[in-house]
Amino acid sequence: MTTNQTTASRSNGASDDETALVADGVTREFGSVTVVKDVSLTVRRGELHALIGPNGSGKTTLLELLAGIRQPTTGTVRVEAETQPRTIGYLPQRPEFRPSFTALETLTFYASLVDDDPEALLSRVGLSDAANRRVEDLSGGMTRLLALGQALAGDPPIVLLDEPGSGLDPGMRARMIDIARSLAAEGAAVLYSTHDLALAEQHCDRISLVDAGHVVETAPPEALLTDHDTTTLRGVFEGVAGGSDDAVTVLGADR
Amino acid sequence: MTDTPAVSPAQSVQSVAVRELFTVGRARSLLALFAGLVAVVVGIGVLGGAPRYLPTVADLLLPMELLVPTVAFALGYRPIASDAERGELAVLKTYPLRVRDYVFGVFLGRAIALVVMLLVPLVCLGGYLAVTSTETPSLLATQQGADSPIIYARFLLLTVLFGLTILALSLAVSAVARSRRTALVLAGAALLFVVVVVDLLILRGFAAGRIGSDLLLVVLAVSPTSAYRGLVFETALDTPGLAVAQASVPLSLAGLVLWLVGSLLVTAAALSRE
Secondary structure, eight states: OOTTOOHHHHTBTBOOTTEEEEEEEEEEEETTEEEEEEEEEEEETTOEEEEEOOTTSSHHHHHHHHHTSSOOSEEEEEEOSOOOSSOEEEEOSSOOOOTTOBHHHHHHHHHHTTTOOHHHHHHHTTOGGGTTSBGGGSOHHHHHHHHHHHHHTTOOSEEEEESTTTTOOHHHHHHHHHHHHHHHHTTOEEEEEESOHHHHHHHOSEEEEEETTEEEEEEOHHHHHHHTTOSSHHHHHHHHHOOOOSSOOOTTTTO | OOSSOSSOHHHHHHHHHHHHHHHHHHOHHHHHHHHHHHHHHHHHHHHSSSOOHHHHHHHHHHHHHHHHHHHHHHHHSSHHHHHHHHTHHHHHTTSSOOHHHHHHHHHHHHHHHHHHHHHHHHHHHHHHHHHHOOSOOOSSOOSTTOOOHHHHHHHHHHHHHHHHHHHHHHHHHHHHHOSHHHHHHHHHHHHHIIIIIHHHHHHHHHHTTSSOHHHHHHHHHHSHHHHHHHHHHHHTSOOTTOOSOSOOHHHHHHHHHHHHHHHHHHHHHHHHOO
């Protein structure tokens, strides 16, 4: 962890009754490249929590570590949510499904693994009218909604969404955030990565700033603005990440 | 994929297997391959001369040594690599689906498709032989060299076992490759290796004296194609007057089963790594 952590971020790793998922000193290396560095983070029940950081800062790898898709090189990820058949729902950054399957058939497969109702899942994400449309004929936004339906199969208490609003029109993005918001209102712990600073500022309960593999700071949006003496999340982001929009930080590129 | 299933393992396996069957049923390339297989098998059987079981098995053996691996690899090289490439394998890790249930489900679905693809033309041909055969077949095949549907049935069973073995091998290729392009290249190499290279190595080793007569039956059992060929010779084409054994039936059967089980274990191991 870097030295400019706030009290809020230092408290991460501890758990309480609201804690659903804890990352404790998690580091992940790919060969000689360290993509996630000593991250401690707590995801709470009933909370919409955003991960914000530049491209290539390690958000996706961190979400994969939290979802159990990858194993940390060091550190631990601990689930403290109630035991469910499926504890963590995960929406990947670029969801793809088997071609030639319809939206309903796709969710029927995933729902069958957790004894869920595929039509209810389609309805929840607003895709009932596209039930019989093949996945290759769905728009990018509809594919992402279908993937969200997949992430919700089995009613997991923890939902991790990797850039759920990426590439979506404003209406579709608002629908996505509405669903995430309603999940949190129902008690789920929702963590999602995003580049949409305005939406995060408006809707999230807490925000974690990720830079070069570190979680630099975690706090409610208002606290971040106050701490950084700025009026917008962009100001906070630029202060933490160096503010360069001209180049992507690539971890390990200096090797 | 975790170790705490929400539905029973049998239901999970069924879900995965049904998904594979749907996929195969909608793949035009596989349907075209199936049509080609039907045409070749029925063509060889019908145009091959005397409509009798024994000569037909003899006519079919060599083509099937090439066709069965081709069909099995076409069915098996892609499913796991495609799931990995699309990120669905990663997503499935968040479901209470055990790796072994996923692997067995994929194998089961593809195996059902393979068995249908192999048996439809062979059973049709068997029906044709039963109707057109001029000899009264001996149902019990108690005499060596006697024509019998039992001979043909053994050939069918061995062909299915050979196909399932190669299918399992192709799934291992798919799991190790993790991308469709790599899987295609590896599958081509594995097909060449299984069908041609191993036989050539055995032949060369035998000719050079590196493989002695006492070891030959063991070595033949190690190669899936040689094991299949030897089993067909020993159990279906067992001709009188042939003093030298073509294969050890137990060793060759064990060889095929070990390839099958070993390949499925390699598949599961490859998926268990991150």
